[in-house]
Amino acid sequence: MRQSLARELNDLLERGRDRQLRLAVTGLSNSGKTAFLTSLVYQLRHVGLEARLDLLPAAREGRLLGAKRMAQQDLGVPRFPYDQAMEALDATPPRWPEPTRGISELRLTLRYRPARSGLFQRDTATLTLDLFDYPGEWLLDLPLLGHDYLSWSESQPFDPDARRQGERHALFADWLDAVSTLDPAASADEAQLAAIAERYAQGLRAARAAGFSDLQPGRFLLPGDLEGAPVLQFFPLPGLGDRDRATLAKLPEDSVYQTLVRRFAHYQQHIVKPFYRDHFRRFDRQIVLVDVLGALNAGPERFEDLSRALGTLMKSFDYGKRSLLSRLFSPRIDRLAIAATKADHVTPEQHANLVALLEALLAEPLRDLRFAAVPVRAMSLASIRATQAREVEHQGKRTAALRGTTLDGEEVLVFPGEVPARLPDATFWSRQGFDFRAFRPAPRENGTLAHIRLDVALEWLLGDKLQ
Ligand code: GDP
Structure with a gap:
């Protein structure tokens, strides 16, 4: 206790002197968090040596002197597996690092010469940079705090009449079968609830694997050390709504319905709230990564689903006075x-469209953020560039193309497709095919880990602290 008080005080002092920054990285699974954090740490540690960070003025001007890894203070948070990630990238052939599955942390101390220190002054300053990586899926749980069990259940997209329609429903068919015969008034049978909850979790996992994103509750997908715990054994009851509220409220404590109500409340109090209270509340800056190209590749249903999921996820950054989070x-x-x-999946002249599409996808949350005066910037980047931009001659015309090595080791030269600058409509989906395929990371040349605009992200997120 005393130790943690001392730590909080120390953090507070450091922050007061503007010398500590807690920077968090998030995004849904496969959005590129692990690659981003690995590359970020690598570039900062190799600043002034192999790293190319021309768009970060402190680095370009030679004022950023280096970065050192330090022991993190919060011993309850796993350490970000940087060494393992670098080992994978340096393997023959190189591999993508294993993705992280929960929250992890890494602390760096940056040494820099302040811009104002004058030409002949030798003064250096330090900035403690605490980096956090956590699953965006956890942010999908925020709206759950604004619900009770019944309203949450009703808000989930399982209309019993629409059963078997749409691909998403099909993935939950097993669970829908099981839950349709469950009587909310019956005495709860632990084993039966566990079995039905497992089918629900299986549905979520199958939907995730099929490229869907808007899935709740988030911890069911990434349970970490909660695997199998009864707190993760609830699910919606399709067909019940507010009109049934009074009747349901009278059901006995040991009924199926009341048991689910208790588990839902426990999940809110003991899983969702602690993340916001112990971690999220303490972040100073945040980058949200989005695999827009992956969603384009996966077709219209997934793309719309990603858009919904991002709308939900971004609510965690809406600090309007009356937002649930602020309260x-x-x-x-x-x-x-x-x-x-993963901007290196498309040719460079498509990058402007990629940013425009990201902005279109997030139009509503961005409007809310700007209204709430939260400075926000949209960009495109490749944390670890796996392709080379080329020009090829095709029927007398020069066109942009990409050279890279596929995951199975095949060298290819491709034009992966055009990125629409606006949300694609039905005709677009029927007309255009995408071929954004996965590439193997390139072997590092002379120690560099190539990236695209990672330095732009760094400048926006911490450049002002290196002044
Ligand atoms: P996480 O689940 O959010 O941590 O995502 P990862 O960082 O594990 O990235 C998921 C996959 O996306 C990786 O295995 C790579 O195949 C791909 N990827 C991530 N970043 C990049 C990038 O900058 N360029 C390319 N070409 N692929 C990337």
Whole structure:
């Protein structure tokens, strides 16, 4: 206790002198968090050596002197597996790092010469940079705090009449079968509830694997050490609504319905709230990564689903005075970046469209953020560039193309497709095919880990702290 008080005080002092920054990276699974954080740490540690960070003025001007890894203070948070990630990238052939599945942290101390220190002054300053990586799926749970069990259940997209329609429903068919015969008034049978909850979780996992994103509750997908715990054994009851509220409220404590109500409340109090209270509330800056290209590749149903999921996810950054979040936790993120990742999957002249599409996808949350005066910037980047931009001659015309190595080791030269600058409509989907395929990371040449605009992200997220 005393130790943690001392730590909080120390953090407070450091922050007061503007020498500590807590920067968080999030995004849904496969959005590129692990690659981003690995590359970010690599570039900062190799600043002035192999790293190319021309768009970060402190680096370009030679004022950023280096970065050192430090022992993190919060011993309850796993360490970000940087060494393992670098080992994978340096393997023959190179591999993508294993993705992280929960929250992790890494602390760096940056040494820099302040811009104002004058030409002949030798003064250096340090900035402690705490980096956090956590699943965007956890943010999908925020709206759950604004519900009770019944209203949450009703808000889930399982209309019993629409059963078997749409691909998403089909993935939940097993669970829908099981839950349709469950009587909310019957005595709860632990084993039966566990079995039905497992089918629900299986549905969520199958939907995730099929490229869907708007899935709740978030911890069911990434349970970490909660695997199998009864707190993760609830699910919606399709068909019940507010009109049934009075009748349901009278059901006995040991009924199926009341048991689900208790588990839902426990999940809110003991899983969702602690993340916001113990971690999220303490972040200073945040970058949200979005795999826009992956969603384009996966077709219209997934693309719309990603759009819905991002709308939900971004609610965690809406600090309007009356937002649920502000009322509950008074967070303090004062700057936000939103990045479309894996930009090296398309040719460079498509990058402007990629940013425009990201902005279109997030139009509503961006409007809310700007209204709430949260500085936010949208960009596109590749944390670890796996392709080379080329020009090829095709029927007398020069066109842009990409050279890279596929995951199975085949060298290819491709034009992956055009990125629409606006939300694609039905005709667009029927007309255009996308071929954004996965590439193997390139072997590092002379120690560099090539990226695209990672330095732009760094400048936006911490450049002002290196002044
Ligand atoms: P996470 O689940 O959000 O941590 O995502 P990862 O960082 O594990 O990235 C998921 C996959 O996306 C990786 O295995 C790569 O195949 C791909 N990826 C991530 N970043 C990049 C990038 O900058 N360029 C390319 N070409 N692929 C990337």
